[in-house]
Amino acid sequence: MERQVIEKTYRRYAKIYDTCFGRLFEPGRRMAIDKLDCQPGQRILEVGVGTGLSLPSYPDSVQVVGIDISQDMLNGAQARLRREGADKQTLLARMDAEQLGFADNSFDKVVAMYVASVVPSPARLVAEMRRVCRPGGELFIVNHFRNTHPFIGRVERLLAPLSGMVGFHPDFCLEKFSRDTGLEIDEQVPVNAFGYWTLLRVSNRKPFLEPDLAQPSLAS
Numbered sequence: 001m002e003r004q005v006i007e008k009t010y011r012r013y014a015k016i017y018d019t020c021f022g023r024l025f026e027p028g029r030r031m032a033i034d035k036l037d038c039q040p041g042q043r044i045l046e047v048g049v050g051t052g053l054s055l056p057s058y059p060d061s062v063q064v065v066g067i068d069i070s071q072d073m074l075n076g077a078q079a080r081l082r083r084e085g086a087d088k089q090t091l092l093a094r095m096d097a098e099q100l101g102f103a104d105n106s107f108d109k110v111v112a113m114y115v116a117s118v119v120p121s122p123a124r125l126v127a128e129m130r131r132v133c134r135p136g137g138e139l140f141i142v143n144h145f146r147n148t149h150p151f152i153g154r155v156e157r158l159l160a161p162l163s164g165m166v167g168f169h170p171d172f173c174l175e176k177f178s179r180d181t182g183l184e185i186d187e188q189v190p191v192n193a194f195g196y197w198t199l200l201r202v203s204n205r206k207p208f209l210e211p212d213l214a215q216p217s218l219a220s
């Protein structure tokens with residue numbers, strides 16, 4: 001999806017996002033923050049923070065920076081912080097996850113929840129996550145990957161042309177994602193009872209050979 005399509009889609013979603021996806025995506029957010037194993041003083045970057053549904057779950061002892069490309073989604077996150085996060089050291093900024101405005105090695109951990117199948121180039125997203133994460137830090141990615149069940153997989157392929165409308169690529173393929181990003185996955189855990197979403201944990205080994213970023217394709 002192109003940047004303008006993403007912004008338009010999430011402008012539409014912003015007001016209803018928490019009602020539609022708050023509880024549905026909650027197991028993945030909770031598991032990711034659990035796995036992050038936040039230690040006092042650590043700096044955490046959350047890319048595609050959306051309306052900030054995860055923010056109340058971070059401990060107060062870490063500094064969280066949340067970025068998103070959609071100002072409408074960020075407005076929701078800002079409102080949530082005003083309501084619920086007065087004690088937290090949280091910064092929010094409008095930024096493209098494929099072009100992060102942070103120096104190399106700025107964060108201990110970088111997390112992307114339900115974002116990898118939304119951005120135009122997952123390879124660029126991951127390359128940026130790796131760049132801003134310190135060597136030996138960790139990346140966490142929660143996403144739906146194409147279902148291996150023949151019927152569900154077929155439905156997802158049929159829905160693929162509607163990605164601009166639904167706001168993500170329903171037939172996002174894990175094998176292709178790992179290949180394109182060059183990620184060496186350390187842990188892969190199904191997130192809910194049906195394993196429809198998956199959490200990936202990756203140690204940020206550097207130096208890192210950048211994948212061929214000339215190929216922005218997402219599915220298959």
Ligand SMILES: C[S@@+](CC[C@H](N)C(=O)[O-])C[C@H]1O[C@@H](n2cnc3c(N)ncnc32)[C@H](O)[C@@H]1O
Binds near residue numbers: 006029047051118120
């Ligand atoms: C499905 S929502 C997930 C929101 C949140 N992480 C959650 O757990 O509910 C995807 C989010 O990614 C954001 N996004 C999409 N492309 C982006 C990009 N290139 N840079 C930053 N954020 C992006 C969207 O604006 C949206 O807020």
